[in-house]
Amino acid sequence: MKELRSFFLSPFAFIVMALFAFINAWLFVSTVNAMRVATLPYSLVYSVFASGWFWMGFLFIFPVITMRLFAEEKKTGTFEGLMTAPVRTSEVLIGKYSAAVTVYLAMLVPLFLFFPIFKMVTEQEGAFNNGSLWGSMIALVLVGFFNLAIGTLASAITANQLIAAMLTFVGVMLHYFFGFFMGFTTLPNSKWAAGMSYLSTVEHMQLLSQGLIDSRPFIYYLSFSVFILAITYHIIESRKWRI
Amino acid sequence: MIEVSQLTKRYVGHLAVDNVSFQVEKGEIVGFLGPNGAGKSTTIRMLTCFLTPSSGTASIGGYDIEKDSIKVRRQIGYMPENVPLYPDMRVNEYLRFRAALKGMSSRSLTAGVGEAVETCSLNEVQNKMIATLSKGYRQRVGLADALVTKPDLLILDEPTNGLDPQQIRQFRELIKDLGKRHTIFLSTHILPEVEMTCGRVIIINRGKLKASDTPQNLVRRRLEGGDLVLELNGHSGKAMSAIKEIKGVSSVLEEKTEKGWTRFKITSKGTPDLSERIFDLAVERKWKIRELARHDATLEDAFVDLVKHDIAGKGAEG
Numbered sequence: 001m002k003e004l005r006s007f008f009l010s011p012f013a014f015i016v017m018a019l020f021a022f023i024n025a026w027l028f029v030s031t032v033n034a035m036r037v038a039t040l041p042y043s044l045v046y047s048v049f050a051s052g053w054f055w056m057g058f059l060f061i062f063p064v065i066t067m068r069l070f071a072e073e074k075k076t077g078t079f080e081g082l083m084t085a086p087v088r089t090s091e092v093l094i095g096k097y098s099a100a101v102t103v104y105l106a107m108l109v110p111l112f113l114f115f116p117i118f119k120m121v122t123e124q125e126g127a128f129n130n131g132s133l134w135g136s137m138i139a140l141v142l143v144g145f146f147n148l149a150i151g152t153l154a155s156a157i158t159a160n161q162l163i164a165a166m167l168t169f170v171g172v173m174l175h176y177f178f179g180f181f182m183g184f185t186t187l188p189n190s191k192w193a194a195g196m197s198y199l200s201t202v203e204h205m206q207l208l209s210q211g212l213i214d215s216r217p218f219i220y221y222l223s224f225s226v227f228i229l230a231i232t233y234h235i236i237e238s239r240k241w242r243i
Numbered sequence: 244m245i246e247v248s249q250l251t252k253r254y255v256g257h258l259a260v261d262n263v264s265f266q267v268e269k270g271e272i273v274g275f276l277g278p279n280g281a282g283k284s285t286t287i288r289m290l291t292c293f294l295t296p297s298s299g300t301a302s303i304g305g306y307d308i309e310k311d312s313i314k315v316r317r318q319i320g321y322m323p324e325n326v327p328l329y330p331d332m333r334v335n336e337y338l339r340f341r342a343a344l345k346g347m348s349s350r351s352l353t354a355g356v357g358e359a360v361e362t363c364s365l366n367e368v369q370n371k372m373i374a375t376l377s378k379g380y381r382q383r384v385g386l387a388d389a390l391v392t393k394p395d396l397l398i399l400d401e402p403t404n405g406l407d408p409q410q411i412r413q414f415r416e417l418i419k420d421l422g423k424r425h426t427i428f429l430s431t432h433i434l435p436e437v438e439m440t441c442g443r444v445i446i447i448n449r450g451k452l453k454a455s456d457t458p459q460n461l462v463r464r465r466l467e468g469g470d471l472v473l474e475l476n477g478h479s480g481k482a483m484s485a486i487k488e489i490k491g492v493s494s495v496l497e498e499k500t501e502k503g504w505t506r507f508k509i510t511s512k513g514t515p516d517l518s519e520r521i522f523d524l525a526v527e528r529k530w531k532i533r534e535l536a537r538h539d540a541t542l543e544d545a546f547v548d549l550v551k552h553d554i555a556g557k558g559a560e561g
């Protein structure tokens with residue numbers, strides 16, 4: 001698909017990817033250093049992914065990946081050529097979304113290579129177990145599906161890439177912060193708090209990066225991704241009827 | 244090929260396309276004419292399934308634009324207004340991408356793209372980035388994209404917009420040539436273009452169909468009457484009154500040109516041609532003439548007439 005190629009062809013993409021890898025590498029090293037100084041109650045994997053620094057960088061990549069998907073085509077007018085070609089709207093949508101997913105997965109690869117490399121180099125078998133590594137990997141992929149869907153939706157709403165990026169960022173952030181509302185509400189044990197925490201990225205992440213894999217996050221993220229993509233589909237189709 | 248019946252598109256506060264019906268037969272080159280904002284692009288966008296009509300139907304090659312949208316789109320090569328392209332792709336790459344998107348198999352892809360490149364004389368720029376191309380080349384890339392899958396019908400929205408006269412001429416030749424293999428439906432507001440390339444003209448104004456005829460017929464229809472120019476030496480006062488007495492003359496304008504010479508612009512109504520009568524008159528009165536010419540009405544006159552009536556009518560209503 002064209003998306004993928006154009007993403008890898010622009011220098012912008014490499015800057016973003018390099019930056020992301022760099023931040024994570026730095027984070028990784030500092031976590032390892034911290035562990036050397038004092039014993040942490042959690043594994044290396046958990047410590048890396050629970051850090052606020054990681055999330056700062058992580059949440060930024062979604063708007064960057066998705067902002068161009070539809071917004072740019074609308075702005076340049078190539079959208080018209082695309083939609084008048086004999087392809088279904090759903091095919092276009094899935095094509096664009098899977099391109100975004102591919103780029104995202106490519107960005108994750110270096111991050112997950114850190115751990116086995118660390119193991120190989122240091123021969124520290126006890127730093128983390130494979131379960132928690134797999135768990136966090138799955139969690140990041142799931143969260144990614146969801147956030148990329150949000151980004152695709154935002155990009156389909158507007159013809160302005162900047163607006164698309166900001167909408168995505170706000171959406172992704174809100175979702176991320178749902179988990180922290182628990183701490184702010186006056187009724188920490190209310191149903192609301194429990195509901196919020198179920199929606200939160202952090203909550204799922206914590207469980208998964210401890211190596212606890214259950215079906216709830218799968219169902220949650222996958223169903224919501226599909227739901228958001230369905231809304232996106234209808235938004236793209238709505239241009240036909242708009243008066 | 245195209246069958247449009249009572250097609251209407253309503254936006255908030257105005258009708259962009261109002262109850263338009265027309266047909267285009269296979270093999271025709273049809274010009275779709277109208278002033279800016281007349282509803283040309285909206286009509287075309289409905290035909291290409293980019294927009295859905297508020298009411299009315301249209302079919303292309305027998306397939307309904309709403310029910311069989313994919314089949315309709317498969318038969319159309321569409322070049323949108325202003326020719327949007329991906330600037331960060333190379334010409335070849337772009338055409339291959341578009342052809343694949345339109346469902347061309349990877350085996351026929353290379354041959355198909357090669358042929359389109361050949362037809363549109365894009366050989367030199369094949370490997371250039373689209374962003375670096377001139378307007379003329381971009382237009383040709385757009386056209387190559389439209390015809391890469393060899394569709395039965397080419398729909399071109401203002402294909403010569405923004406080209407220089409030389410390029411317009413080249414483009415016109417290209418379109419004429421393509422007309423031998425494809426049905427062509429092109430929108431434009433450049434009239435000479437239509438006169439030279441199209442077998443038929445459909446005129447639309449303010450969303451309403453105004454005319455659908457050959458350019459020749461449209462001109463002839465307007466030709467009842469017409470303008471004559473007469474230039475003579477001396478006697479201007481007497482000549483003026485003599486001309487006015489001829490039956491059928493509705494108005495005469497006088498203009499002094501060089502020493503002694505006067506130019507008359509004579510407008511007639513009803514009578515087809517007054518030039519013989521005026522010639523006889525000149526012989527009889529022994530006028531020294533250096534010009535007696537009939538000004539044929541052009542498609543432009545016909546077009547302005549059709550559109551002007553409408554504006555006047557609107558003004559009276561409002």
